[in-house]
Every structure is written in structure tokens, then in C-alpha cells.
Amino acid sequence: MSPRPGDRMRQLLKRLQTRSFGRVFRRLYTIAKRYGFTASRYREALKTFVDDAASLRITPTFPVTADLLSKHGSIIKEIQDLGAEFAIHGYRHIDYSLTDAATFGRHLEKAGELFAAHGVAHAGFRFPYLKMSDEHLRLLSENGFSWDSSTVISWDVVDEQAFTAVQRENYRRILDTYSASAHETAISVPAIRHGMVEIPVAVPDDDMIVERLECSDEETIYRYWNAMFSSVLEHQESLVLQLHPERFFIFREPLFRLLDEAAANSDVWLASLGEIADWWRLRHQFRPQFSRTGNGELEVRYPLDGRITVCWMHADETRFSFEHREANGDCVCRIPGDVLPIVGLAGGAESDATLVGCLDAEGYVYETADRESEYAVMIEKRSTYDTADVEERLARARRPLMKLGRWPSGCRAALAVTGDIDCIDVFDFFNRIAG
Ligand SMILES: [Zn+2]
Secondary structure, three states: OOOOHHHHHHHHHHHHHHOOHHHHHHHHHHHHHHHOOOOHHHHHHHHHHHHHHHHOOOOOEEEEOHHHHHHOHHHHHHHHHOOOEEEEOOOOOOOHHHOOHHHHHHHHHHHHHHHHHOOOOOOEEOOHHHOOOHHHHHHHHHOOOOEEOOOEEEOOOOOHHHOOHHHHHHHHHHHHHOOOEEOOOOOOOOEEEOOEEEOOEEEOOHHHHHHHOOOOOHHHHHHHHHHHHHHHHHHOOEEEEEEOHHHHHHHHHHHHHHHHHHHOOOOEEEOOHHHHHHHHHHHHOOOOEEEEOOOOEEEEEEEOOOOOOEEEEOOOOOOOOOEEEOOOOEEEEEEEOOOEEEEEEEOOHHHOHHHHHHHHHHOEOEEEOOOHHHEEEEEEOOOOOOHHHHHHHHHOOOOOEEEEOOOHHHOOEEEEEEEOEOOOOHHHHHHHHHO
């Protein structure tokens, strides 16, 4: 699928706004020196990456373009057989935000066919250059994808005074192209958008630290990533470390130092992006059944898969009359009163992505409703919502109110490792920058 000449020029011009010619060719030299002219060194990096991760029971997720898969299919299959998870990183490594929907749809279809023909699983997607839009996300959903991981959250962990003005400028310029949300104002957890699970990736990544800040110091890399991880643990969020396997031997030590510590911490759920997406969907779809007992109590019944944690927020210290697990695995309890301990959404409020994202993030159970008196709290459709707005409404909700734990089995945070496979040998790299 060759691009049209006009598309090719627009893509090239766009890339040159973030990379000077000098930088591109310095990078080409680095790539040639680091990997040579065959795929063998990249293959070795991928194998070592997966082996190291397997020793900690971690499954890394590697988005790869379909054109690389068709050229290096045997390597990708070998790495999949070693236990890695793959996702589609476009048909080619181009900025899809500059292509129309029809072109993107065609690329998706062709990429899906190629992955299927090679027997490589592909439930997820990551946009090249992390450039996406709602329209593109909708097309992913229509094409049967389950998750995407292209939104970006940035942590302010870089000690800028340690770098030159040029390095800082290069760092900021690439950050600008990602349209990243600052972690101070954004919550780092997945969200359901257009039926897709969107999983945010974390920056600074290896590219920003090693190439833009020109820092390969292992202690510094560890310090940055560990600061990000500590804040995720504190706020009970997810950290998706986005890395590029071509630099594996530069970040191997700090990455696995961090992963070792995370694996030893029972509060941390180490998961692949596919596992995170499945979990978030399961939790999003969790719906208990309610029945009124006739004696002033409400029976609440929900299936337990052993991983979902249900927390109850009480008005006082009153506990339920009983709570037990039935033979079929359902959990049953009775709560006082006949008010449903969940959030009612009225007037189309359930279609508001901000509101639903906020409820999902905090673990509130909700359903479409029309009678305010039946729900612990009712939220009506508005033109806009902000997080503080929703939190204020929930703080005034009647109790008891049920909430779901954010991560499986009571874990406090989730950690995933993912690496974009953008080129495997130096010829792939040249093809990529030539458009
Ligand atoms: Zn990429």
C-alpha cells in the first residue's frame, strides 16, 4: 500500500518539524552502529527482553507495523512463541492523523489480514507517533479492536537544570507533539472510549531521555521511572512504560531494577496491555442484581470471579444482615432500606465520556435511570462535567453505596511494559524516514 506523493510530502514535512536533518542522520548513524545491517541484533534484544521479563512473570506488549511483520514474520512469530504479546502499530509507521478515514480504514483492514495470515494475535493498537483522534478510535472499534494505547500522560520528573538549553528544547518539542496530559491534572487509568479500552502510556520514555535529553546514565533513568512508579502506587493508578527495544541494552538495568522491585511488591499487578484491557472491560460491565425482600431490606447479588473487590461506603457503622457466597459463586448480601446502592444516570448522561470515565475510574457502579428516589445518587445530563463536579455529587450520595476496587485482587497499582517495534534493521529505519 504505497502512499500518494502528496501524502508522502506532508508526512515528511511534519516529521522534519520535530527532527532536524542533522538529528535524523546522527540517529541513522547510531542505528547502523547499534544494530548493524541485519536483523540479528534486534532479534537478540527482543529475545533477551522477553526472557528477562518472563523470569519476573511479566508479559511485554510489542506493537509492530504490518509492513515489518511481512518482512520479519519469522522473528515476530518466534518472539510471540516465547510469550510476548503483540499489537498493531499501523500498516506502516506514518502519522495517521494526517490521513483520511477511508485510508486509515484500508490500512487497518490490510494490517489485520497480514497479522491473521502470520498467526500473530492483534486485539490492540498503538498509533505511530502517538497521534490519534476520536474518529480513528471509532474506526478501530468498528474493525474489531479491543484496546488502544496512544494517549499520553507526562510526569514532571526531569531535573531540567541538569541539561543544556538545546536538550531541554528537544525534550519539550517532542512532548508537545504528543499532546500529553500532565499527571498533576490527569488520572493515569484506562478509559472506555467508543467501545475501546484506551490505556494511557507514560512519558518520559526511553526516546525522550536517551535521544532528546541525550542521557544514558542508568541511575538517572531509574530515578525518573521510579519517581513515576512511586506516584502511581500512591494514587493507585496504572503505569505503562513505553520503551523501544532498539535501546534495550541501554535501559535494561534501570528497567529491570524497577521491575524487580515491583514484582516483589504484592500491591502491584504486573500485566500486559491486553490483560489490563480485559480487566477494565470486565469491571466496566460489572452489574449486580437487586431484589426487594419485603422486610425493609434489599438483596444484592453479584458474581464473584475472585478478583473483583466490592467495597461498601456506609452512613455509619451498621453492617449488613448477612453476606455470603453461594454455591454457584455468587456473593449475596442484604442491605438496609430499598435504595439501590449505585449511581443512576438520567437524560442521556451515560453517553458522556467524561462522566462515565470518572465513574469507572473511581469504581462506582451505574445504570440508566429515571426515578431519583430509587438511587443512592442521580446524575442528570449536562452540557459539560468536570471531575470536581462529579466528586461533589458523589460525596452527597445516600449510603450504603458500593464501589469496586480499581485493580484485580485488591492490588493498588498496575504496571505494564510495552515497546514499539518501529524498525528491525537499518534498512527499515531508512525506509521509515524516507516515508
Ligand atoms: Zn512507533
